[in-house]
Structures are given as C-alpha cells and as structure tokens.
Amino acid sequence: MMVTGKALLAGVMGWPIGHSRSPLLHGYWLNQYGIDGAYVPLAVPPDRIEQALRALPALGFRGCNVTVPHKEAAFRLVDRLDDSARRIGAVNTVLVLPDGSLEGRNTDGYGFWQNLQAGASAGWDVGSGAAVVLGAGGAARAVAVALLDAGAPGIRLLNRTRARAEELTSDLADPRLQVLDWEDRAEALQGAALLVNTTTQGMQGQPPLQIDLSSLPGTALVTDIVYTPLITPLLQAATDRGNAIVDGLGMLLHQARPGFHAWFGTDPQVTDALRRHVLGPV
Ligand SMILES: NC(=O)c1ccc[n+]([C@@H]2O[C@H](COP(=O)([O-])OP(=O)(O)OC[C@H]3O[C@@H](n4cnc5c(N)ncnc54)[C@H](OP(=O)(O)O)[C@@H]3O)[C@@H](O)[C@H]2O)c1
Numbered sequence: 001m002m003v004t005g006k007a008l009l010a011g012v013m014g015w016p017i018g019h020s021r022s023p024l025l026h027g028y029w030l031n032q033y034g035i036d037g038a039y040v041p042l043a044v045p046p047d048r049i050e051q052a053l054r055a056l057p058a059l060g061f062r063g064c065n066v067t068v069p070h071k072e073a074a075f076r077l078v079d080r081l082d083d084s085a086r087r088i089g090a091v092n093t094v095l096v097l098p099d100g101s102l103e104g105r106n107t108d109g110y111g112f113w114q115n116l117q118a119g120a121s122a123g124w125d126v127g128s129g130a131a132v133v134l135g136a137g138g139a140a141r142a143v144a145v146a147l148l149d150a151g152a153p154g155i156r157l158l159n160r161t162r163a164r165a166e167e168l169t170s171d172l173a174d175p176r177l178q179v180l181d182w183e184d185r186a187e188a189l190q191g192a193a194l195l196v197n198t199t200t201q202g203m204q205g206q207p208p209l210q211i212d213l214s215s216l217p218g219t220a221l222v223t224d225i226v227y228t229p230l231i232t233p234l235l236q237a238a239t240d241r242g243n244a245i246v247d248g249l250g251m252l253l254h255q256a257r258p259g260f261h262a263w264f265g266t267d268p269q270v271t272d273a274l275r276r277h278v279l280g281p282v
Helices: 022-032 046-059 071-077 083-088 108-119 138-150 162-172 233-240 249-255 257-264 272-279
Strands: 008-014 037-043 063-066 093-096 102-105 131-134 155-159 177-181 194-197 221-224 244-246
Touching: 008 022, 008 046, 008 257, 022 037, 022 257, 022 272, 046 063, 046 071, 046 093, 046 102, 063 257, 071 102, 083 102, 083 108, 083 138, 093 257, 108 138, 108 221, 108 244, 108 249, 108 257, 131 138, 138 155, 138 162, 138 194, 155 162, 162 177, 221 233, 233 244, 249 257, 249 272
Parallel strands: 008 037, 008 063, 131 155, 131 194, 155 177, 194 221, 221 244
Antiparallel strands: 063 093, 093 102
16 A cells, blocks of 8 residues: 555544444555555544544545444534435535535445445346335435435335334335334235345344245345345345345445545445455454
C-alpha cells in the first residue's frame, strides 16, 4: 500500500470497531488500484460521535463509513442527506464536501440489490411475485427501500415485534408493503418470488431461524443478509429443497463501492478474490 504525505484519507467509525471488515475491504482495493490513500478503523464511543464527525474536515478526511451504533446518530448530525439515507433513516457513508460540510448517504440498500442481481440467475425476476422480508430492524429498512425501488410488486413484512414492522411500513408509506404476523411466516411464503432474512437468527452464536419452507415456490430466490456463517441454516435448508440462494457477504462488499468511489475516485470491482480476502483472516 502506498501512503505518502498526499494520501487520500477515509475510515470507519464504530464502537467497538475491532471486528469490522471494512478496513480489510478498502485496503484491498487501495492496493489493487495502486491508490495513494488510507482507510483506517476509528474507535469512536457514542458520546463522541458528533465531535468525531465534525473533526473530519479539520483532519483532511474525504469522509468515512459509519457503523453500529452510530448510523442513526450520523443521520441526525450531518448537514445534508441523500434520498436513500432520508428514506432509510440512517447513514452509513459520510462525504466531506468542498465547503467542509458533511453529506450523509446510505448505501446498504444499494449493496443488497447489487448483490442480489449479481447472484441471481438470469431468469429470476423481482417482479414475478411478492418478496417476503423477515425482520424490521435497521437492515430491513434498507432492504425494503431497495426492493420497492427495484419494482417488487408486494413486500410481506414479518417481524417478531409486529409494532416495529408497522412503524417501518408507516414511515415508508408505500401501499405495496404489507405487515403479517410473525407466527404466519410459513403461509406468507405462498407465491413468493423472494425470501430475505434480515433478522439476526442464524448468525454465529444465535439459534437458526425457525421457518417451514414447504410453501415456498421452487422458483423463489432465498437470501440471508447474515454472512457469518456464509451459508446460514436458512440458506442450507433452501438449497436442500432446490431453491437458488444468494449469501450476504456480497451486500457488505457492494455497499462499500459508492463510498470508495467518492473518496478515492475509482469504482471498485467485487471479485471472488476480494470475497476470499475479506472472509480470510478476521
Ligand atoms: N450483509 C450485510 O452487509 C449486512 C448489513 C447490515 C446488517 N447485516 C446483518 O443483519 C442482521 C440484522 O441487522 P440490523 O442492523 O437490522 O439489526 P437490528 O436493527 O438489531 O434488528 C434485528 C432484527 O432481528 C430480529 N430478531 C432478533 N432476535 C430474534 C429472535 N429471537 N427471533 C426473531 N427475530 C429476532 C429483531 O426482531 P425484534 O424487532 O422483534 O427485536 C429485528 O427484526 C445482523 O445479523 C447484521 O449483522 C448484514
């Protein structure tokens, strides 16, 4: 990696930050494209996020990513928001503008959709049936916005805590969003073109997601945004019954592209070698 006195600077703010794969990911691209730049982990406690974001222009940073638990705070703190951040209600990418003000963007929905498109077979069509989205947390908001923008004819949203799903649909105010009871998740799969898990179930250290897939059409695509493990119990069960799957790692890789492009001036590629690199040592 080349880092001179003129290096372009960016990083990721989180608390804790040691588990983040973003430095590995951006570091790989900086190296691959021979860019004089650095992308560093920034451990910022919640009571210092405002101070840290405001310091970016003074330190000469081009911007940063923002991760747990700062995405909602960054949404409130930046000077302007792009359309995705405004609709999702959270910021994951910050740009320092030439006048020193901060623009907040959200690229999680973009990453989700790019990953789905890259992983789905050519014959799969988001418009061919409803999408079933499990979960209504921060990530579900990004997924719902992406699917609405991609032309999903309907989204069935199911969350353990129904009120949170209702809040999400009320915020997005799109008649294609429908809330169903968590207990009805097996029946909700009838006629679906897509099943998305955005809950934490199936993640390392968490129990598998409990769902009976027998009503899911064989043509439906199944994706899990959890990527540790890469093949979650849900993705394994879907594969076992013949459904096509897309794992969640690509969402992480693709959401990083717009930030990298804005800070370092190159639109980077997501490749198998990058997947192996990011999965590797962390
Ligand atoms: N691939 C990527 O790039 C990417 C990006 C973002 C997030 N993620 C992953 O996506 C997952 C969710 O992230 P998030 O930020 O949306 O988290 P979050 O805001 O904390 O939401 C967690 C979701 O999981 C549900 N949940 C938790 N325990 C459950 C249980 N026992 N049974 C059923 N549902 C349960 C919650 O339901 P309640 O509302 O009822 O609590 C909620 O819908 C995490 O694993 C995260 O690592 C991946």
